[in-house]
Amino acid sequence: MPIPRRRIDVNLEELDQIIDRGRQAPLSESDGQKLKVALHTMADQLMPKRTTEKTSAVLSTTAAEAAAPSEVEKQKPAGHGRHSVAAFVGASRVVIPHATLQPGHTCPECSQGKVYRQKNPATIVRFIGQAPLQATVYEMERLRCNACGQVFTAAAPQAAQGDKYDATAVAIIALLKYGTGVPFKRLERLEAQLSIPLPTAVQWELMAMAAKLLWPMWEALIRFAAQGSVFHNDDTGMRILRLVREVGDKRTGVFTSGIISIVATYRIALFFTGPKHAGENIARVLKERPQALPPPIQMCDALSRNSPKPAGVKVLEANCLAHGRRQIVEVAENFPEESRYVLEALGTVYHNDALAREQELSPEQRLRFHQEHSEPVMNELQRWMAVQLAEHRVEPNSGLGKAISYLLRHWSKLTLFLSVAGAPIDNNLVERALKKAILNRRNALYYRTLNGAHTGDLFMSLIHTCELNAANPFDYLTELLWHADELAASPDDWMPWNYRETIARLQPVAA
Numbered sequence: 001m002p003i004p005r006r007r008i009d010v011n012l013e014e015l016d017q018i019i020d021r022g023r024q025a026p027l028s029e030s031d032g033q034k035l036k037v038a039l040h041t042m043a044d045q046l047m048p049k050r051t052t053e054k055t056s057a058v059l060s061t062t063a064a065e066a067a068a069p070s071e072v073e074k075q076k077p078a079g080h081g082r083h084s085v086a087a088f089v090g091a092s093r094v095v096i097p098h099a100t101l102q103p104g105h106t107c108p109e110c111s112q113g114k115v116y117r118q119k120n121p122a123t124i125v126r127f128i129g130q131a132p133l134q135a136t137v138y139e140m141e142r143l144r145c146n147a148c149g150q151v152f153t154a155a156a157p158q159a160a161q162g163d164k165y166d167a168t169a170v171a172i173i174a175l176l177k178y179g180t181g182v183p184f185k186r187l188e189r190l191e192a193q194l195s196i197p198l199p200t201a202v203q204w205e206l207m208a209m210a211a212k213l214l215w216p217m218w219e220a221l222i223r224f225a226a227q228g229s230v231f232h233n234d235d236t237g238m239r240i241l242r243l244v245r246e247v248g249d250k251r252t253g254v255f256t257s258g259i260i261s262i263v264a265t266y267r268i269a270l271f272f273t274g275p276k277h278a279g280e281n282i283a284r285v286l287k288e289r290p291q292a293l294p295p296p297i298q299m300c301d302a303l304s305r306n307s308p309k310p311a312g313v314k315v316l317e318a319n320c321l322a323h324g325r326r327q328i329v330e331v332a333e334n335f336p337e338e339s340r341y342v343l344e345a346l347g348t349v350y351h352n353d354a355l356a357r358e359q360e361l362s363p364e365q366r367l368r369f370h371q372e373h374s375e376p377v378m379n380e381l382q383r384w385m386a387v388q389l390a391e392h393r394v395e396p397n398s399g400l401g402k403a404i405s406y407l408l409r410h411w412s413k414l415t416l417f418l419s420v421a422g423a424p425i426d427n428n429l430v431e432r433a434l435k436k437a438i439l440n441r442r443n444a445l446y447y448r449t450l451n452g453a454h455t456g457d458l459f460m461s462l463i464h465t466c467e468l469n470a471a472n473p474f475d476y477l478t479e480l481l482w483h484a485d486e487l488a489a490s491p492d493d494w495m496p497w498n499y500r501e502t503i504a505r506l507q508p509v510a511a
Helices: 012-024 029-046 061-066 167-179 184-193 200-225 278-286 321-330 336-358 363-373 375-390 399-409 428-444 450-468 473-482 484-489 499-506
Strands: 142-144 151-153 230-237 240-242 255-263 266-274 297-300 316-319 447-449
Touching (some): 167 184, 167 428, 167 473, 184 200, 200 450, 200 484, 240 450, 255 278, 255 450, 321 336, 321 399, 363 375, 375 399
Parallel strands (some): 230 297
Antiparallel strands (some): 230 255
């Protein structure tokens, strides 16, 4: 696919005159400079921008060809953009029996054998379109007596009973707004185009009402997350228009903190928006941690504001290796050879970590695997970086010098995965989670109040926890709203991984 060319406004008449003069005599210094500036400007505009931090993209072509095999991006065949039928787990299924044959019937072709049902049926997938929210108007006939004036109205059908806005409508609004970043105003505009008005104010009222019903689930998630063996946390900037700060709080920043807690095989996502940093918010979660549990591993970048300081709770701090690597990436253009050495070494470590995931190694097996294959690489990298600074091969105040100093200064926390079982290698898990908050910020720009921010935190936490545990967030939110009373009585029974079993227990047993 050709690179789209951007329009550049230049004085073409002046450039033509310079070229014409160049045919008659050597270009003057000023003319040559003008022509060079124009050519470089056009080249910069047409040059494709790097959108990845992979070594093959960061380094020059020559360096990329010399990179370790694990770092060279493999050429993938062009995809056709289609999915197999097995991928449509949320689709409705219609079983169509054969019109004339059943298992055990005699074959009509050879009249000797008997037909049997094959394991895989023939399939057709068909898509239909519909509005995100649909409305049905029920018109009950009314009859009036012309003598006594009595009016007789037809009874409303069962489908018309209940709230005006069904739980499914509330769930899809929440999923569109907080799961995929569709602002209320944009959804209002779409529904208006489909002649089904849905004002922004109504959407917010539904979200605020649902948040009150689902708040016990939010508190249950915090309690469960506090039991985690590994925590990831980080911040991103946010904006709240009408934020009332606590008395004496002179801070001006507003943040959304993302926290991912790993409890056994489950992953819990929590979002906190307000003036507090990620370290303060994770401290709030750790206050719920049972004292009998061992210290958890806490992964973040090296900023002090991300480190928790809860009284009586100790953590094993790990720093994100991807953050350290990124500092090398940022200076790779100015220090290509040195950067290549560091990126290749770290590429080997990441390759080893990918192999450990593919082989589904236990935390202890993964630790031994890294100690055998990654620790020698990291030890040699540490020695090499120390030599660069000690022998003044790299200026300490240069971009590369500062990047190397960062890695060496935080080396023990950056390499905790080489000494503690289960320690992650980077903080990418929560970085991906924060994209949900960033998407909402880009599309909606701000929260109006702190209450609105807390409502967004609740829904983003529930939705992303579903995604991390392969649960359907639309179905989950719908069931929670339908069973709000049962949820309030026992929220621990309504986690994304056990709510289906809870619903099955509540259903009456057939006689």
